[in-house]
Amino acid sequence: MSNHSGRGRIAGLPEWDRCAVMGVVNVTPDSFSDGGRWFDTTAAVKHGLDLVTEGADLVDVGGESTRPGATRVDEAEELRRVIPVVRGLASEGVVVSVDTMRASVAEQALAAGAALVNDVSGGLADPAMIPVVARTGAPFVVMHWRGFLEGGNVRGVYDDVVTEVVDELHARVEAALEGGIAPDRIVIDPGLGFSKQAEHDLALLARLDRLHELGHPLLVAASRKRFLGRVLAGPEGSPPPARERDAATAAVSALAAHAGAWAVRVHEVRATADAVRVARAVEGARTDRPTPGPSGDPAAPSPANGAEGAR
Template sequence: MRMNFAGRTLDMAACHVMGVLNVTPDSFSDGGRFNQIDSALARAREIVADGAAFIDVGGESTRPGATPVPLQEELDRVCPVVEAIARELDVVVSVDTSAPEVMREAVALGAGLINDVRALQRPGAPEEMGRTDVPVCIMHIQGEPEHMQDNPSYRNVLQDVSSFLTERLRVVEAAGVRSDRIILDPGFGFGKTVQHNFQLLSALEQLKQLGHPILAGMSRKSMLGHVTGRDVGERLSASVAAATIAALKGVSIVRAHDVRETVDAVKVVAAMEEAGR
C-alpha cells in the first residue's frame, strides 16, 4: 500500500521512522530544547540526516498530567516550524495536534500528515480532515492527558482499543476522510498501565486486521523505564528494542527520539525480511 503525504509517496508495507520534534517547554523527554525556531530547524536537519521519513512537530505536551495549551499559543509554536521545515527539507512534516484550526494552518504551510492523539474527537476535527488532502493518524486514548493515568482499566485491552479505533474510523470516514488516508495508533502510554502496554505490544500485529497502516510510539516511555529501571534519558537500548519488535510485527511507522539508532534497527529488520522472501 502506497500513501501520498503532500506530494511525497511512501510504501506503507515498509517500516519508516518518525523523528520527534517537540516545540514545547514541558514535554516529558526534551521539553524546552527546541522551542525556538533556530534550534528546532537545526534539530530537524539532524533528524533528516539520521534517516527519518517523518518529522512529528508537537506544540502541546501530551505527557501524563499535561494541561491543554491555548490555541493561539499552539499556533505560534507550531506554524513557523512547519513552514521552515517544509520549505527547506525533503521530509514529511507531521503535526501532532487535536485542534482543527492548527490542522488547517499546518496543512496550508506544507504539513503532510496530521497526528491526533485524541482521534479527531474535538468538535470540527473530523470535518476539517475531511476537507484536506493529507493523511491522518488517529490514536487510542482513554481519558485526557491531564488524568489519563489516574486509574486506566479495560476488560480486554486489545479488544477495547480495536473497538475504539473501529468506531472512530466509522465517524471520521462519515465526515469525509478517505479510508486510504488513515493510519492507526494503539496509543502506548495513553491511559494504560505497564501491563496494558506490553499486552498491546505482544499483539500488535493483530491491529493490522483493521486494514490500515499502524504507527507505534514507545520511545523513552515509562513502560520501558518500569522494566529497565532507567530514567527517561537512559532508555535508548530499551526504545530501540521496542521499535525493533514493532517493526517485526509489521508496523508502518515507529516514532522515535533517537532517530539514527532506530533507523539502523529498522534496516536490520528489513534486510532479514528481504532475505527470507
C-alpha cells in the same frame, strides 16, 4: 472497512520499502523527555533537519505536551510554537507531520506545508478536526485515546486491553470515514502510554497482528515511554530517566517493524533507523524465493542446488 492492510501505502505520502521512521520535534517547554531543548523556532527547525540527517523519513512537530498531568496550552500559543517550525522544515523538503488535537492548528500547519495530521485524540478533542482533515485531503493518524491526562492516567482499566483498544479504534476509524476521510489516508496508533499501564502497553505490542486486522497502516509510538522504564528497572529498581530509554526504544522499533508497522515515532532517530533496516534485511532473507539456475530460471531442485560448487 478498508482492505488496506499491512505496512500499507498512504495516499499523499512517499512510499518506503520498510518501516518508516518518524522523528519527534517537541516545541514545548514541558515535554516529558526533551522539554525545552528545542523550544525556539530556529533550534527546533535545526533539530528536525538533524533528525532527517540521522535517518528520519518524516518529522512530527508538536507544540503541546501530552504527558500525564500536562495542562493544555491555548490555541494562540500552540500556533505560535508550531507553524513557523512546520513552515521551516517543509521549505527544506522535509515530510512534516503535525501533532495536534486542534483543527485550527492542523489547518494552518497543512497550509504551511505539513503532509500529515497526527491527532492523539483520534478526532475526539475537537469536533472540527475530522471535517478539516477531510476537506484538505490530508492523511490522518487516529490514536486510541480515552481523554485528557490532566491529573493522571484517565480510565486505564481494561478487562481485555487488546480487544477493547481494537474496538475503540475501529469506532474512531468509522467516524473518520463517515466524516469524509478516505480509507487510504487513515493510519492507526494504539496509543501506548495513554490511559495504559506497562502491562497494557506490552500486551498491545505483543498483539500488533490484531491491530492490523483493522485494515489500516499502523504507527507505533513507544519512544522513551514509562512502560520501557518499568521494563528496564525490573521489579525492585527505579526506572531510568526518559533519555536513557533509547536502546529499549530501538528494540521496540525492530519488533514493530518485524510485525509490519508502517512507521515508528521516536525521539532518538539513529538507532531506530538502524533497527528498521536490520528488520527489513531479515525480512528479505526470509522470503522464500527459488534459487535461480544458470539461465536465470528457477533451477530444478537437487540435493546440491545452492550448495558450494553447485555451479
